[in-house]
Amino acid sequence: MKNLLFFALALLLWGCGGTPASEEQTATTTEVPETEEPTADNALTPAEQSEGWILLFDGQTAEGWRGYNQDALPGSWTVEDGALMTGGTGGDSGGDIVYANQPFENFDLYLEWKIEKAGNSGIFYHVLEGEQYHALYENAPEYQLLDDIGFPQELLPNQYVGADYGMYVPGAGKQVKAAGEWNSSRIKFTPEKVTYFLNGKALLSFEPWSDDWQMRKEVGKWKDFPDYGMAKTGLIGLQDHGSKTWFKNIKIRPL
Numbered sequence: 359m360k361n362l363l364f365f366a367l368a369l370l371l372w373g374c375g376g377t378p379a380s381e382e383q384t385a386t387t388t389e390v391p392e393t394e395e396p397t398a399d400n401a402l403t404p405a406e407q408s409e410g411w412i413l414l415f416d417g418q419t420a421e422g423w424r425g426y427n428q429d430a431l432p433g434s435w436t437v438e439d440g441a442l443m444t445g446g447t448g449g450d451s452g453g454d455i456v457y458a459n460q461p462f463e464n465f466d467l468y469l470e471w472k473i474e475k476a477g478n479s480g481i482f483y484h485v486l487e488g489e490q491y492h493a494l495y496e497n498a499p500e501y502q503l504l505d506d507i508g509f510p511q512e513l514l515p516n517q518y519v520g521a522d523y524g525m526y527v528p529g530a531g532k533q534v535k536a537a538g539e540w541n542s543s544r545i546k547f548t549p550e551k552v553t554y555f556l557n558g559k560a561l562l563s564f565e566p567w568s569d570d571w572q573m574r575k576e577v578g579k580w581k582d583f584p585d586y587g588m589a590k591t592g593l594i595g596l597q598d599h600g601s602k603t604w605f606k607n608i609k610i611r612p613l
Contacts, residue, residue, distance in 0.1 A: 461593055
């Protein structure tokens, strides 16, 4: 999925609307409180339980997860040392997974992840399934995961870690940890505002389905994917894009 076919168009967006001059494009990183630290990985605190958080991974099994448009978990995904891990054998399609127990509309999603050197992956939401779709990205927005430090290729500004992939660029001051170290990511989605966080700091915010959002879709990577980003509810998805990636403490609170 992640390629440079639309390099010139994305550079145009970066020049005309991709700078911090627009609050809907990026956000200067600011501190935000994390969820309360659990007493153990892959567990909810009593406070989180009372607030309505749902644990999507128990640290021992892949219960609730299966392959995208599949009935079972792809063989490349395993549970190791309390983490849901992809072996990195996926390609453009076929290796991605979804949490199939429940769709989500408005939500606060939190998880922790680490990736191998030069790795590439993603977090998806409002995922739709069907025979007309071959991969998550054909309809679902993506929070980009990447080894920013060790990735060998030069990418567009909206393709680095924390970007709304192909659409919105993280603000200045982003702090990402090196390959093999745990990062935390958070997505807060409402129809009025979507905010992405990395390691406790806000990266960007935008208004979904706004004129600005529609313009970016129509002239960028997603112009030939009419269903991209249009769903208002759907599944949570994780990508195997050919890199070993580990996930833990995956939890969500419906809003």
